Amino acid sequence: MLDQLSGTSTARAALTEEDVEFCSTKGNIDLGTVSAFRSRLGSRLDAAPPALVVDLTGVTFIGSVGVAALIAANTRAEQLGTFFAVVADNQCVLRPLRVTGADRQVLVYPTLTEAACAVEAGVSKIPAQRTGR
Numbered sequence: 001m002l003d004q005l006s007g008t009s010t011a012r013a014a015l016t017e018e019d020v021e022f023c024s025t026k027g028n029i030d031l032g033t034v035s036a037f038r039s040r041l042g043s044r045l046d047a048a049p050p051a052l053v054v055d056l057t058g059v060t061f062i063g064s065v066g067v068a069a070l071i072a073a074n075t076r077a078e079q080l081g082t083f084f085a086v087v088a089d090n091q092c093v094l095r096p097l098r099v100t101g102a103d104r105q106v107l108v109y110p111t112l113t114e115a116a117c118a119v120e121a122g123v124s125k126i127p128a129q130r131t132g133r
Contacts, residue, residue: 020049020050020051020053020119021044021047021051021052021053022052022053022054022055023040023041023044023052023053023054024054024055024057024058025037025040025055025056025058025059026059026060027058027059028059028061028063029059029062029063030062030063030065030066034065034066037066038069038072041054041069041073042073045076045077048080048081049082050082050083051082051084051119052073052077052082052084052085053087053116054073054084054085054086054087055112056086056087056088056093057087057088057089057090057112059090059092060092061092062093062096063096064096064100066096067096067097067102070102070106071102071106074105074106085107085108085109085115085118085119086106086107086109086115087108087111087112087114088108088109088110089110089111094108
């Protein structure tokens with residue numbers, strides 16, 4: 001498939017579960033913790049994995065700085081050709097992603113299984129079903 005804007009190929013080779021790098025975090029992602037969160041995402045992306053899935057199911061609060069970190073990581077992943085997705089199943093994460101429009105920029109799945117299946121299927125920017133709306 002050819003990207004209409006850049007003229008580059010957007011086809012993805014089939015990925016397997018072994019190609020997926022997982023990163024999970026718990027608690028709050030706010031001004032006090034975002035630096036460490038950014039650093040963890042950055043170090044995972046430094047290796048340019050075929051896929052990075054960020055598990056936020058243990059997150060109890062995400063502020064605007066956390067949302068911005070996810071968007072920045074997604075942008076960097078796109079530049080690297082890395083599939084990037086977020087797993088979130090609670091409103092304290094889903095609501096800020098929805099309100100800021102980040103859920104239209106970053107793929108969001110309710111379970112790790114669904115995110116891993118999307119990776120294996122080579123999903124690009126097809127909106128995922130979200131829970132708890």
